[in-house]
Amino acid sequence: MHEVLKQLGVADPCARRDLRRGRGGGGRTLDSFDPATGAKLGSVRQATRAEYDATVAACAKAFEGWRAVPAPRRGEIVRQIGDELRKWKEPLGKLVTSLEAGKIATEGQGEIQEMIDIADFAVGLSRQLYGLAMHSERAAHRMYEQWHPLGAVGIITAFNFPVAVWAWNALIAAVCGDTLIWKPSPKTPLTAVAVQQIVTRVLQKNGHPDVMAAADRGPQDVGELMLDDRRVPLVVARPAAASWAAAVGEKVAQPLRPRAARARRQQRHRRARRRRLDSRAARDPCSGGGRRRAGQRCTSTRRLYPPEGASPRPRPKRLVAGVRGAVPTIGDPLDDLATLGRPAHRRRRGRDVHAGARERSARQGGEDPVRADAC
Numbered sequence: 001m002h003e004v005l006k007q008l009g010v011a012d013p014c015a016r017r018d019l020r021r022g023r024g025g026g027g028r029t030l031d032s033f034d035p036a037t038g039a040k041l042g043s044v045r046q047a048t049r050a051e052y053d054a055t056v057a058a059c060a061k062a063f064e065g066w067r068a069v070p071a072p073r074r075g076e077i078v079r080q081i082g083d084e085l086r087k088w089k090e091p092l093g094k095l096v097t098s099l100e101a102g103k104i105a106t107e108g109q110g111e112i113q114e115m116i117d118i119a120d121f122a123v124g125l126s127r128q129l130y131g132l133a134m135h136s137e138r139a140a141h142r143m144y145e146q147w148h149p150l151g152a153v154g155i156i157t158a159f160n161f162p163v164a165v166w167a168w169n170a171l172i173a174a175v176c177g178d179t180l181i182w183k184p185s186p187k188t189p190l191t192a193v194a195v196q197q198i199v200t201r202v203l204q205k206n207g208h209p210d211v212m213a214a215a216d217r218g219p220q221d222v223g224e225l226m227l228d229d230r231r232v233p234l235v236v237a238r239p240a241a242a243s244w245a246a247a248v249g250e251k252v253a254q255p256l257r258p259r260a261a262r263a264r265r266q267q268r269h270r271r272a273r274r275r276r277l278d279s280r281a282a283r284d285p286c287s288g289g290g291r292r293r294a295g296q297r298c299t300s301t302r303r304l305y306p307p308e309g310a311s312p313r314p315r316p317k318r319l320v321a322g323v324r325g326a327v328p329t330i331g332d333p334l335d336d337l338a339t340l341g342r343p344a345h346r347r348r349r350g351r352d353v354h355a356g357a358r359e360r361s362a363r364q365g366g367e368d369p370v371r372a373d374a375c
Contacts, residue, residue, distance in 0.1 A: 004091045004094045005190070007088075007091045008194040008197070009197055010190050010193050010194050010197075029044070029045055030044050030186055030189050030216060032044070032100055032187075032188070032190045034099055034100070034102075035101070035102035036102060036333055041099060041100060041190055042190050044189040044193055044216060046216045047216055055215050056181060056229060056231050056232065059179040059211070059213055060151065060152045060179070060231050062209075063151050063152055063178070066177060066178075066208060066211050067178075069177075071126045071175060074126055074175045074177065075123045075124075075125070075126025076123075076126075077203070077208070078119055078171050078174055078175055080202045080205075081198070081202045082115075082116050082119025082123070084198050084199075084201070085115050085116050086116055089109065089112045089113070089116070090109070092112050092163075093108035093109040093110075093111065093112045094108060094334065095191060096108055096111060096112065096163055096188070096191045096194075096195075097333070098333040098334050100162070100187075100191050101159060101160065101162055101187070101191070102341045103341050104333050104338050105333060105336060108333070111162075111164045112163070114167065115163055115167035118167045118168055118171050118172070119167070119171050121172075122174070122175045123175070125172065125176075126175040129175075129176065131146045131147060132145050147176070149173075150178055150234050151178065151179070151231070151233045151234075152178070152181055152233075153173050153181070153232070153233070153235075153236065154183065154223075154226035154229075154234070154235040154236065155181070155236045156183045156223045156237045157182070157183070157184055158185050159185040159187035159188050162184060162185055162187075162191045162192070163192075163195050166184070166195070169236045170212060179210070179212070179213075180211070181213050181214075181226065181232065182196070182213065182214040183214075183223050183226065184216060189216055192216065193214075196213075196214040199212050200212070223237070
């Protein structure tokens with residue numbers, strides 16, 4: 001564990017350092033714990049209000065020069081970021097998910113690969129920022145459209161996909177000419193520190209150190225500051241709650257309307273599928289879509305709707321047998337034999353969430369093949 005932290009340069013991230021360089025701020029200390037063992041991984045000092053203002057000011061100033069850089073050149077810098085992510089894929093995968101978010105090792109590596117894939121996509125996009133060319137009804141006139149960047153964009157991410165969602169937005173926005181301010185989840189602070197350090201090294205080498213910055217929450221939540229900050233014309237919100245509830249997503253958008261800012265919200269309710277309940281197509285989403293990542297996905301299967309006219313039996317034999325036979329192997333997320341780790345949000349208000357689910361299942365006549373002490 002400590003070797004991974006040393007490799008990524010986050011073994012002692014609590015010291016005061018420049019926030020924009022991917023280190024902690026000068027505010028209160030935020031501790032990060034390994035959800036599998038409860039061991040403390042490290043601490044990050046959160047941003048003060050002054051540090052947040054300095055970060056946004058630096059990004060806004062960097063935007064003036066960054067938007068003038070040719071898009072293919074911006075793409076080249078993003079390509080270098082992708083190459084660095086390839087270099088650090090294995091230790092990043094262990095920290096990003098297995099250690100801090102509690103995913104199994106394969107999902108940890110998969111999330112870093114997703115960042116790399118988005119970097120490759122963004123590089124190609126940098127040479128394809130097309131606009132329409134149209135004929136005018138007026139003589140000697142030419143009509144065309146050209147897209148322009150907005151400015152310093154705020155990105156709010158959640159604990160369950162701590163870096164992939166950032167990459168979806170940040171790397172594409174960067175090739176389009178925007179600068180970025182990242183508010184990561186307080187559940188995965190070391191992840192943000194490690195990734196931001198990698199990105200900052202590439203940006204510094206290319207003479208654009210303030211194009212991408214990170215700011216964790218301090219005395220006042222950084223996400224709230226972004227929503228009210230006129231220097232931030234677009235806020236991309238993907239906090240866990242906003243991805244599950246439309247009401248919370250609406251709450252994110254409300255402060256932006258008076259200042260005519262834009263919001264990009266990812267609001268997904270848990271997935272529902274329409275399948276024949278006795279079919280293999282129903283068993284797979286129940287055992288995989290419902291159990292993978294302990295249901296901590298915005299696409300986790302929660303409901304099965306039988307087709308019209310199909311038997312409404314509540315417990316079809318094949319479905320029950322298929323789900324019961326797919327018992328996950330719960331263990332250390334870094335163990336290759338584990339198929340289910342111990343996710344960051346497995347405990348709520350001091351009580352095991354899995355235990356509560358087992359109790360509700362028992363009251364409804366269900367059976368639990370997983371031992372209570374395994375969770």
